[in-house]
Amino acid sequence: MTTIDDFTRPKEFLSPLEKYIGGMIREWAENDVIPYRRKFNEDWKDHNWVEPAMKKLYVDIGLQKAVWPKEVGGWGLGQSDHVGTLMARVFEEVGRADTGIAVASAVTFWPLIMIALKPHINEELCAEFAPMFCDADEPRFAANAMTEPQGGSDIENMGNMGGKTITTTAELDGDEWVINGHKLWPTNTGGVADLFGVICTTKQGSSDEDDFAFIFVPADTEGVTQGEPYKKAGMAADKNSDIWFENVRVPKKYRAWGAGDDAKYFREVINWGSMSSAAFCVGAMMNTYEILKEYCSNKIFRGKPLKENTAVAAVLSDIAKDIEICRIATYQSARTLDRPELYWDKWSHEGVAKSRxxxxxxxxxxxxVTNNAASLMGTYGCDRDWDVEKHWRDVKMIQLWMGGKQLCQMETARWFYGCETL
Ligand SMILES: Cc1cc2nc3c(=O)[nH]c(=O)nc-3n(C[C@H](O)[C@H](O)[C@H](O)COP(=O)(O)OP(=O)(O)OC[C@H]3O[C@@H](n4cnc5c(N)ncnc54)[C@H](O)[C@@H]3O)c2cc1C
Structure with a gap:
């Protein structure tokens, strides 16, 4: 019988670890998430149901150690040539179970890209922060604080704005950065994160990339306040809130790299965010396919299984075609992060445009896909027992985040058509 594993995954890209880790996460999904995920909706604030699943993934399987160098207790994936495709598999598997858990895990890894991925491994900061994640027997989370009340798209639109609209300021006072500002929405906020990567400006209103600063701030630093989590349409396993930074002081060395390089490596952070978002979507589509296949094989309409009707089969084929193509494209995108020498510099605007x-x-x-699946399933499509409506609610947010569809369009058009004002 055909399964989700029959959709193509480009095998020549895959890491030797991929089958092993992918298998462990598949088992975790079956035992620890899928039977409980309907309870997550009501658990958006307390996470009583979410936390045991997170603990198993982060601590027992050990995902929170994944990218840290081996020398500081991690798995050392940040030093591997396969980290992109391996993480695509991880995020696809986690996304199949729950895209809210997928984004919470991916974002714990997201700011660390600045300091824990070759060739830019900041050994001093890895030694400083790795114990928080590698020596813990509780889940540890990181957050990437970019979006601000006046808008997220312009902050991520480095190609055009160069950080001009960032209002969170970082001022050097002796050997310390003093940070002031207000961020909204970062995944793993609402009291969850232990460590923040904070996007700041050292000169408000400047579009010079030298003034863009990426500074790490432990969540328990004096002056950091996280608000209450928002109640969203879905993705209850991901908490998001306001964060205020009021005269927050951290050592000078907590700036990831320095003038120019922070902005440069931040483009890689954006590329990873785009690739991971695509992997979550592939996971959600694979699970939608599984549910739909079961429904259309067993539901009898006019004396035969629903899938044996031509009009229905046409929609089913479109769904399979989209999953097949999206999965290949996502692994290809991940591969470009692993092998920049074959493709393009992963800190380039070309990389940002293509990943977006x-x-x-x-x-x-x-x-x-989730919308059409719900339509084919009729009332079962909106029935919480079937989980398609869950994916449908969750995945809309993947389109909205990281500057939304419009920023993806602008960055793509800018690179491919040489637009100068977008
Ligand atoms: C579940 C979830 C998780 C998130 N996680 C994070 C996170 O980890 N870290 C973080 O910092 N933020 C996070 N966000 C916030 C998210 O990235 C922002 O909401 C997003 O970037 C859009 O920013 P905004 O909401 O401020 O909209 P704005 O930037 O104010 O844009 C408003 C609307 O205008 C459109 N728009 C903007 N510029 C243009 C233009 N030039 N032309 C045409 N249309 C335009 C946008 O696409 C959008 O539709 C998350 C959001 C969600 C829902």
Whole structure:
């Protein structure tokens, strides 16, 4: 019988660890998430149901150690040539179970890209922060604080704005950065995160990339306040809130790299965000396929299984076609992060444009797939017992985050058509 594993995954890209880790996460999904995920909706504030699943993934399987160098107690994946495709598999598997858990795990890894991925491994900061994640027997989370009340898209639109609209300021006072500002929405906030990567400006209003600063702030630093989690349409396993930074002081060395390099490596952070978003979508689509296949094989309409009707089969084939293409595109996008020498510099605007193009296409298709699956399933499509409505609510947010569809369009058009004002 055909299964989700029959959709193509480009095998020549895969890491030797991929089958092993992918298998462990598949088992975790079956035992620790899928039977309970309907309870997550009501658990958005307390996470009583979410936390045991997170603990198993982060601590027992050990995902929170994944990218840290081996010398500081991690798995050392940040030093591997396969980290992109391996993480695509991880995020796809986690996304199949629950895209809210997928984003919470991916974002714990997200700011660490600045300091724990070759060739830019900041050994001093890895030694400083790795014990928080590698020596813990409780889940540890990180957050990437970019979005501000006046808008998230312009902050991420480094190619055009160069950080001009960032209002969170970092001022050097002797050997310390003093940070002031207000951020909204970062995944793993609402009291969850232990460590923040904070996007700041050292000169408000400047579009010079030298003034863009990426500074790490432990969540328990004096002057950091996290608000209450928001109640969203879905993705209850991901908490999001306001964060205020009021005269927050951290050592000077907590700035990831320094003038120019923070902005440069931040482009890689964006590329990873886009690729991971696509992987979550592929996971949600794979699970939608599984549910839909079961429904259309067993539901009898006019004396035969629903899937044996031509009009229905046409929609089913479109869904399978989209999953097949989106999965290949996502692994290809991950591969470009692993092998920049074959493709393009992963800190380039070309990389940002191409990864955003993939994210935009895969997120659009994922929304279409979950929507069409719900339509084919009739009232079962909106029945919480069938979980398609859960994916449908969750995946819309993947399209909205990271500057939304419009920023993806602008960055893609800018690079491919040489637009100068977007
Ligand atoms: C579940 C979830 C998780 C998130 N996680 C994080 C996180 O980890 N870290 C973080 O910092 N933020 C996070 N966000 C916030 C998210 O990235 C922002 O909401 C997003 O970037 C859009 O920013 P905004 O809401 O401020 O909209 P704005 O930037 O104010 O944009 C408003 C609307 O205008 C559109 N728009 C913007 N510029 C243009 C233009 N030039 N032309 C046409 N249309 C335009 C946008 O696409 C959008 O539709 C998360 C959001 C969600 C829902």
């Amino acid at each position: 193009a993939v994210k935009m296409h895969v997120a659009d298709k994922c929304i279409e």
